[in-house]
Amino acid sequence: MAVLAVVWLLIMDRHDDDEVLSAPEFSRADQAVSPLPTALPLDARKVALGRRLFHDVRLSHDDTLSCATCHPLDKAGVDGLPVAVGIGKQHGTLNTPTVLNSAFSFRQFWDGRAATLEEQVNGPVHNPIEMASNWGEVIVKLKQDPQYAVEFRALWRDGVTAAHIESAIAEFERSLITPDAPFDLYLKGNDQALSEPARRGWNLFRDLGCIACHQGVNLGGNMYSSLGVMGDFFAERARPVLESDLGRFNVSKRREDRHVFKVPSLRNVERTAPYFHDGSVATLADAVEVMARYQLGEKLTTRDRDDLVHFLTSLNGHLPVVSEGHR
Numbered sequence: 001m002a003v004l005a006v007v008w009l010l011i012m013d014r015h016d017d018d019e020v021l022s023a024p025e026f027s028r029a030d031q032a033v034s035p036l037p038t039a040l041p042l043d044a045r046k047v048a049l050g051r052r053l054f055h056d057v058r059l060s061h062d063d064t065l066s067c068a069t070c071h072p073l074d075k076a077g078v079d080g081l082p083v084a085v086g087i088g089k090q091h092g093t094l095n096t097p098t099v100l101n102s103a104f105s106f107r108q109f110w111d112g113r114a115a116t117l118e119e120q121v122n123g124p125v126h127n128p129i130e131m132a133s134n135w136g137e138v139i140v141k142l143k144q145d146p147q148y149a150v151e152f153r154a155l156w157r158d159g160v161t162a163a164h165i166e167s168a169i170a171e172f173e174r175s176l177i178t179p180d181a182p183f184d185l186y187l188k189g190n191d192q193a194l195s196e197p198a199r200r201g202w203n204l205f206r207d208l209g210c211i212a213c214h215q216g217v218n219l220g221g222n223m224y225s226s227l228g229v230m231g232d233f234f235a236e237r238a239r240p241v242l243e244s245d246l247g248r249f250n251v252s253k254r255r256e257d258r259h260v261f262k263v264p265s266l267r268n269v270e271r272t273a274p275y276f277h278d279g280s281v282a283t284l285a286d287a288v289e290v291m292a293r294y295q296l297g298e299k300l301t302t303r304d305r306d307d308l309v310h311f312l313t314s315l316n317g318h319l320p321v322v323s324e325g326h327r
């Protein structure tokens, strides 16, 4: 009897919680997802310097590529290519993720090997098929620019250093937020912000379990997961498995980390085709089907798939204003 009473109390408790949740003042933001903030507290001078550096081709060995070459901000921070093309038109093996909202991801890169945005900057500068340079070379070039000399000195007594370049670029990236997407407005209580299909898609996103992996302020970017939980994505992809397909394994060397990737953010995902770490899927509708099949073992109806695409499109926020005069 006592046990039953306890169970009953627990049920009543649950019930009470539900009541609280359905109260009119309830904000739909819960622990699973939350709206993007409109801005972060940042050092404006660092942001301005970082913006210039982000667009500066002198960060590459032969002055042909800037960060913005692969992450153009007027194109949602992506190049639109299956895999990135770096110095001397060399093709990489990974799809370029967006830099927008990257400040809210717990790690950087598909395999999460950089812990911070600052640390991430080292990657492309040194990568032989991206910018193929090194800090020594970059610093010599930047020190010849009188404007940089003034701007770095205004912030740091020791002027142009690798750490300060990283710091400024990372601060600029923290300004690249895309707030007030229809879904954010909906989370903040505006029922009209989502269309009927988008709202059905949001319900599906929760009911099917997409939200188990794509959650937090970025609907992604806060955990790792294997690609192919319910089926062998790589066996069925019909191309050889490359080193870059091994994901976290390349960092940890642990067997269980094979094909494990950082769950990507779904913010602005409608604008960032093609999809997945290998850029192998061209459309969002196909990407949703791949996810349902390989991560959840579900075959979607056309209507459910389209509703999910409508929901994902409601994650398109306001793009940051791109300043003129940058290469």
Ligand code: HEC
Pocket: 054, 059, 065, 066, 067, 068, 069, 070, 071, 084, 085, 086, 087, 092, 094, 095, 096, 097, 098, 099, 102, 105, 107, 108, 109, 110, 111, 117, 120, 121, 124, 125, 129, 130, 131, 169, 173
């Ligand atoms: C040749 C194209 C190219 C250039 C140039 C380039 N990137 Fe990238 N960027 C990529 C690719 C490809 C990845 C994914 C690589 C990986 O995961 O190993 C990436 C990943 C990132 C990420 C991580 C995003 C995430 O969600 O994990 C950030 C941040 C970033 N780049 C910023 C920069 C900055 C800053 C620069 C300039 C210093 C730069 N990139 C230059 C192609 C490029």
Ligand code: HEC
Pocket: 205, 208, 209, 210, 211, 212, 213, 214, 224, 225, 226, 227, 229, 261, 262, 263, 264, 265, 266, 269, 272, 274, 275, 276, 277, 278, 284, 287, 288, 291, 292, 295, 296, 308
């Ligand atoms: C078990 C965890 C998990 C579940 C569940 C899951 N995803 Fe994913 N999702 C991932 C991972 C990991 C990736 C990156 C895989 C890769 O690129 O190799 C990803 C990638 C994506 C992408 C491509 C993003 C890009 O920028 O390339 C979309 C779109 C997506 N998921 C939507 C969904 C939808 C919709 C659902 C539900 C039907 C879902 N996901 C369920 C883990 C998951």
